[in-house]
Amino acid sequence: MTAEPLIFGPDFKWGVSASAYQIEGAVTEGGRGTSTWDTFCAEPGRILNGDTGAVACDHYHRYAEDVALMRDLGVDVYRFSFAWPRIQPTGQGPANPAGLDFYDRLIDELLGAGITPAPTLYHWDTPQPLEDAGGWLSRDITSRFADYASILAERFADRVPLWMTINEPMVLTLIGYAVGGHAPGKALGFEALPVAHHQLLAHGRAVQALRAGGAAEIGIATNHAPTWPAGDSPEDVEAAALYDNLINWLFADPIVLGRYPEGLGEAMPGPVAEDLEVISTPLDFFGLNHYSPTRVGAPTGNPDSAATDGLPLPEGLPFEPRPIDEYPKTDFGWPIVPEAFGEILRTLKNRYGDRLPPLYITENGCAINDGPVDGEIADQRRIDYLDGYVRELRKAMDDGIDVRGYFQWSLLDNFEWAAGYSQRFGLVHVDFESQVRTPKASYHWYRDLITKSRG
Ligand code: GBH
Numbered sequence: 001m002t003a004e005p006l007i008f009g010p011d012f013k014w015g016v017s018a019s020a021y022q023i024e025g026a027v028t029e030g031g032r033g034t035s036t037w038d039t040f041c042a043e044p045g046r047i048l049n050g051d052t053g054a055v056a057c058d059h060y061h062r063y064a065e066d067v068a069l070m071r072d073l074g075v076d077v078y079r080f081s082f083a084w085p086r087i088q089p090t091g092q093g094p095a096n097p098a099g100l101d102f103y104d105r106l107i108d109e110l111l112g113a114g115i116t117p118a119p120t121l122y123h124w125d126t127p128q129p130l131e132d133a134g135g136w137l138s139r140d141i142t143s144r145f146a147d148y149a150s151i152l153a154e155r156f157a158d159r160v161p162l163w164m165t166i167n168e169p170m171v172l173t174l175i176g177y178a179v180g181g182h183a184p185g186k187a188l189g190f191e192a193l194p195v196a197h198h199q200l201l202a203h204g205r206a207v208q209a210l211r212a213g214g215a216a217e218i219g220i221a222t223n224h225a226p227t228w229p230a231g232d233s234p235e236d237v238e239a240a241a242l243y244d245n246l247i248n249w250l251f252a253d254p255i256v257l258g259r260y261p262e263g264l265g266e267a268m269p270g271p272v273a274e275d276l277e278v279i280s281t282p283l284d285f286f287g288l289n290h291y292s293p294t295r296v297g298a299p300t301g302n303p304d305s306a307a308t309d310g311l312p313l314p315e316g317l318p319f320e321p322r323p324i325d326e327y328p329k330t331d332f333g334w335p336i337v338p339e340a341f342g343e344i345l346r347t348l349k350n351r352y353g354d355r356l357p358p359l360y361i362t363e364n365g366c367a368i369n370d371g372p373v374d375g376e377i378a379d380q381r382r383i384d385y386l387d388g389y390v391r392e393l394r395k396a397m398d399d400g401i402d403v404r405g406y407f408q409w410s411l412l413d414n415f416e417w418a419a420g421y422s423q424r425f426g427l428v429h430v431d432f433e434s435q436v437r438t439p440k441a442s443y444h445w446y447r448d449l450i451t452k453s454r455g
Pocket of ligand 1: 167
């Protein structure tokens with residue numbers, strides 16, 4: 001397909017994104033402690049086909065090959081995450097030297113390949129002992145997280161310019177603690193709200209620790225998607241507005257504006273006003289993960305379970321996700337709606353105006369599960385998805401939205417949480433038996449896009 005090449009100029013940063021538990025494997029090596037995801041995967045029935053991240057892409061051993069794939073792809077930046085249990089096996093106390101050494105090797109390999117490392121401190125893999133002590137329901141974890149951030153800054157700030165604190169705190173709150181489809185598997189409904197506050201406070205304290213340790217540019221990666229009311233009735237509109245506050249603004253408003261969306265601050269523990277001062281510590285950039293829009297209406301007792309990764313919602317919720325069936329879908333069943341990407345970018349700009357920091361798109365991509373045919377993977381539907389979304393991004397930037405970079409999710413097919421290895425987001429196919437990596441058609445397409453986009 002594709003019409004004229006898209007020009008983003010020489011300064012725009014193109015990247016790929018990944019996370020520790022989804023790719024590293026080697027869960028018992030290098031002194032790594034147990035994470036909540038190791039525990040969760042060991043519980044029968046939690047993960048499709050009983051899959052686990054114990055081996056995943058074996059990136060812990062194959063990182064050099066993976067960096068070479070990125071170098072040949074021509075990306076400027078690589079977003080990965082530190083595994084907290086590698087750095088601090090129990091979540092507190094002195095750093096584990098072998099854990100630091102692994103990320104040293106990875107970072108040096110990246111720098112040697114001309115790729116800027118852009119790590120996230122936390123992508124859902126909590127050290128199990130911290131979870132046993134209350135996890136994100138306990139305020140104590142915010143001190144632990146600040147210590148962890150200090151360790152990382154001290155070791156890596158000299159070579160790492162771009163930092164993110166937490167990945168998708170909403171997904172951890174909603175799927176991890178409210179409905180129980182991710183680790184730690186708790187189904188607390190609205191009782192999960194303290195998890196949001198503690199992640200926000202941990203974020204703010206980590207920003208301060210990273211700054212004190214010399215980190216140059218600091219942000220967060222939160223997921224955002226337009227919430228479309230299911231109909232025009234006041235009930236649907238109100239239900240959608242409530243859902244929108246929870247899903248889109250519960251984290252962004254406190255960070256950008258220093259206050260909770262209406263009605264939500266009251267549900268939070270601790271000295272909320274004081275905490276908001278820390279939470280709103282200024283950021284250098286704001287990271288946006290986006291996949292697909294959500295439709296929400298008033299409760300009918302017949303929700304769309306896709307929006308909670310197939311899990312039943314708690315009873316008695318004041319809103320209900322509904323299917324979006326009028327667009328094509330990825331193999332994961334998520335609707336493909338490039339305009340919704342432009343819509344959420346404009347919504348962010350309208351909501352925050354000049355208070356919105358420069359943006360990075362820290363994740364965008366799709367599950368297309370095509371496999372090799374004669375050694376080639378012709379994943380044209382992924383190319384079409386990415387082409388459509390990148391064009392929407394260009395339009396939003398032309399409308400004055402300041403976006404500095406775009407990270408495709410993901411370089412490799414990897415462990416897709418509760419879906420195990422059944423959903424493939426990679427530009428590179430991974431055979432999970434042999435660990436052979438095979439670049440797909442989309443890999444070549446992305447390389448071409450990057451080259452031509454420089455202008
Ligand atoms: C991200 O989560 C994660 O950061 C990453 O680890 C993960 O691998 C990647 O995305 C792909 O899943 O049925 O249309 O309503 C994204 C999590 C995706 C959860 C969209 C809610 C609703 C889809 N969100 N999903 S829909």
